[in-house]
Amino acid sequence: MREKSMELKLLILFLLLVAAMEAAISEAKSLKGCLKKCGEVEIPYPFGVGDNCSLEKPFNLTCDTSTSTLFYGKNPVSSISVQHGLMDVLFEVSKICGNQSEEKHPRLLDAGHYFTISTSENMFVSVGCNILGRICSHHEGQSTNFGGCLAICDQLPKNNNTCAGTGCCHGEIPPQGKPSTYDFQATRAFSNYKVSNGNNCSYAFVAKNGWFSFSPHHLLNFPFEVTPVVLDWTVSNVSCQNGSSPYCACKNNTYHVDYYSNAGHRYKCKCKPGFEGNPYYLDGCQDVDECTRPNNCSMPKRCHNLEGGYHCSCPPAHKGDGKANGSGCTLDYGFIALSCSASLLIVFILVYTSCWTYKQRTLKQVRRRNFEQNGGNMLQQQISQQQAYSGKTKLFTEAELKNATNNFHKDTILGHGGQGIVYKGILSDKTPIAIKKPRQGGDPQQIKDFINEVCVLSQINHRNVVKLLGCCLETEVPLLVYEFVNNGTLLDHIDPLKNDGSIMWETRLRIAAEIAGAIAYLHSYASIPIIHRDIKSANILLDHNLRAKVSDFGSSRLIPLDATHVTTIVQGTLGYLDPEYLHIGELNEKSDVYSFGVVLVELLTGRKAIKFSRPEQRNLAMYFVSSMKENHLWEILDKRVLEQKNAKQLKEVASLARRCLRVKGEERPTMREVAMDLEGLISMGKHTWGKDKGIVAEESEYLLGHVPEGYDDASSSIIVSVTSYDGIQSQSSPEIIGGR
Structure with missing residues (x-):
């Protein structure tokens, strides 16, 4: 009988060890240098065998190497789960027979502060025909909670495998209010109760849910002396250093579940969702690659592992959450339409870019051609x-x-x-x-x-x-x-049809001197002598201070230093053109002198060089020279500049203009001489003229003969307007070949 009982114990142990093999290998991490397995049972940290191999002393286990059995105290251990905080151990069965000497009342566990019977994972069972099975918890020598069940039968039940009170009953484990121990026992329900043809023994035990299945044969021959029991275990902050986290036993990627009791703060460590491993080990829990395992993605290839989880996606042109129990993946017609639109846009951009590139290349070629x-x-x-x-x-x-x-x-x-x-x-x-x-x-x-x-x-x-x-x-x-010269041309300011105001004579004389000085510079002081060839009032610009600037050099010519003239096609503006140059086609410096003489006459008379409305005065230069010969200068001078104090200057300037307008170039003065004469007149006017009124009156009488009645010698105001630039006029003068 004893040998049979031992065989049953070994069978149960083997079954429990096989079940333990199903635990995740990643949980079975032990500290370095510590025993990892005892027989077939893994020893995960915080448990350990030997010194410094466990988190705390209560987690120290022993290994019987002769039988390869792991023990918690005196109880064999069949499996340990660190993720759920459970441990399977074997406990003895309580037995009572007719012979009272065989009665057993085992104490299940000294639960202490760390371990307790799991009330959710176990059940209390009584087997017999006259049995009252009882289980109670004890705290400090006093019973605190009770539980149990009653099983009776008049005779052995037949074909009844239910544990519902006839030959077998079961009940829940009473809750543990305080740290305590459990004990249970099988007792007689009725003292004179006898069962015909039955076993005179009854049994009470705690067993793992689902492990025990009642059979009527158990009333004749109960085969078990030990049963598997599930223990809950927790850790405490006792193992933590002072000042550290109260949950220091929980490592990376974990969370804690609190358990409070009179024994202090208790908790379990668990891996966060999407992680697995030993939450108490040094490196904590590791990420699970859900994409390598069965998952909820409708398309396995569209699974993307994430830290602590995974993501399901849909292929292009599809929409949905990609989950098998969700919306899955369906064709996205909107995306298809958008893709087509995007494709057309890309094609358009490519075509536009190609056209733009071609246009830029063409423009570059056009610019180069234009340059040439x-x-x-x-x-x-x-x-x-x-x-x-x-x-x-x-x-x-x-x-x-x-x-x-x-x-x-x-x-x-x-x-x-x-x-x-x-x-x-x-x-x-x-x-x-x-x-x-x-x-x-x-x-x-x-x-x-x-x-x-x-x-x-x-x-x-x-x-x-x-x-x-x-x-x-x-x-x-x-x-x-x-x-940019911002005050128009000289013609704009002296032509009464364009400007109602008047430039004072002193300003006109200064402008004439500035023009003469510029032309003299071109003739005599430039690195290569330059003949302007189109001096006229429309080509004289005035700035905001009425300073003259000679412009429009399109017709100008560079004269070699060893040459006296250049033979060219006649070019210039009618009315300003040198008659000698027009006749023989030889251009020299005196051609500019003649043109400047015409400008001087315009400054004196306020009239244009050519005026077709008056045939007798059509050419201003010829009309001026003839008027000087006939002593009719007064009749052609601009009344806006006539003042007695200007008489001598007017006479001298008129004489200078007449010399510039001589038909033969050799009889004309050079521009250097003209510029010096004008500068002399300006200097003389500043120092001497106007001091001797008698002289001025005499000269005025000689030059003018008389002053018209009602003539106001006050200077007119200056009115400035910008109507042209660089010799370009809204109404151009008649031109000779290429003239302006």
Whole structure:
């Protein structure tokens, strides 16, 4: 009988050990150098065998190497779960028979502070026909909670495998209010109760839920002496260092479950969702790759592992949560439509980019072609031959000038003329500029004039000559960029049809001296002598201080130092053109002297060089000379400048103008002489004129004969208006070949 009982014990132990194999290997982590297994039972931390192998002393276990059995106290251990805080052990069965000497009343456990019978994982069972099974908990020697059940039968039940009171009963484990121990026993329910043909023994025990299945044969021969029992175990903050977290036993990626009792603060450590392993071990719990295990994704290949979880996705052109128990993945027609739209947009962008690239390449080619057609190569050749030019004039891009003029907007136009338009612009550095844009391009003569003007102006550095800032050759017609002179032309200020106001004589004389000085500089002081060839009042610009600036050098010519003249096609403006140059075609410095003489006459008379409305006065120069011969100077002088104190100056300037207008060039003075005479008149007027009124009156009488009645010698006010720039007028004068 004893041998059979031992075989049953070993069988039960084997079954329990096999069940323990199902525990996760990742939970069975022991400290380094400690026993990992005893027989087939894993020993996970916080448990351990030996010194310094467990979290605390209550978790110390022993291993019987002879039988390869792990013991908790005197109870064999079959499995340990660190994730659920459970441990399976074996306990003896309480037995009572007719012979009272065989009665057993085992004490289940000294639960202490760490271990207790699991009331949810176990059940209390009594087997017999006259048994009252009782279980109670004890605390400090006193019983606190009771439980049990009653099983009776008159005779052995047949074909009744239910444990419902006939031969077998079961009940719940009473709850544990305080740290205590459990004991249970099988007792007689009735003293004189006898069962026919039955076993005279009864049994009471605690067993793991689902382990025991009643059979009527158990009343004749009960085969078990031990049963598996599930223990709850917890840890406490006793193991924590002072000042550390009260949950120091819980490591990385874990959380805690609190258990409070009179014994103090108790808790269990568990792995967070999505993690697995030993929550008490040094490195804590590790992430679970759910995508390598059965999961809830409707498409396994669309599973994405995350820290502590996973994510299900849908393939392109589908929508949904990707979960098998959710919306799954369905075709997304909106996405398809959006994808098609995006594809069309990409195609459009590619086509647009290709077109834009082609356009930019074409524009670059056009700019290069324009550069060549506008004489860029010729200009570069001229630059290479003129070292003084290098670095003085800038080549502007078309984009710069478009930005400066708001794409050549009509509101930026300063003036119109027969050959083009002048625009006002503002560069990015806030510098005001004037841009000369010809009306037509492609004419070789115009291109030659353009290159000529750039080369000529590059040689000039004079305050009374308009400054060339640069040019642009990328446009269809070449553009010249000048400094901006903001007060119109001399013609605008002396023509009574354009200006009701008047420039005082002193200012007119100063302007004449400034023009003469600039032309004299061109003739005598420039590195290479320059003949302007188109001196006229429309080509004299005035700034805000009425300072003169000579402009429009398109017709100018550079004269070699060893040459006295240049033979060219006659070019100039009718009324200002040198008759000798017109007759023989030889251009020299005296041609500019004649043209300047006409400007002097305009300053004296306030009349235009050519006027077709009066046939007898059509040519101002000829009319002026004939009037001087006939002593009718007074009749043609501008009444706005007539004052007695101006008499001598008027006489001297008129005489100088007459000398400049002589038909033969050799009889005319040079521009240096003209400039010196005008400067002398200005200086003399400042120091002596006007001091001797008798002399002034005498000279005035000689020159003028008389002063008209009602003449007001007060100077008129100056009214300034900008109507043109750089020789371009709204109504151009008649021109000789290429003239202005």
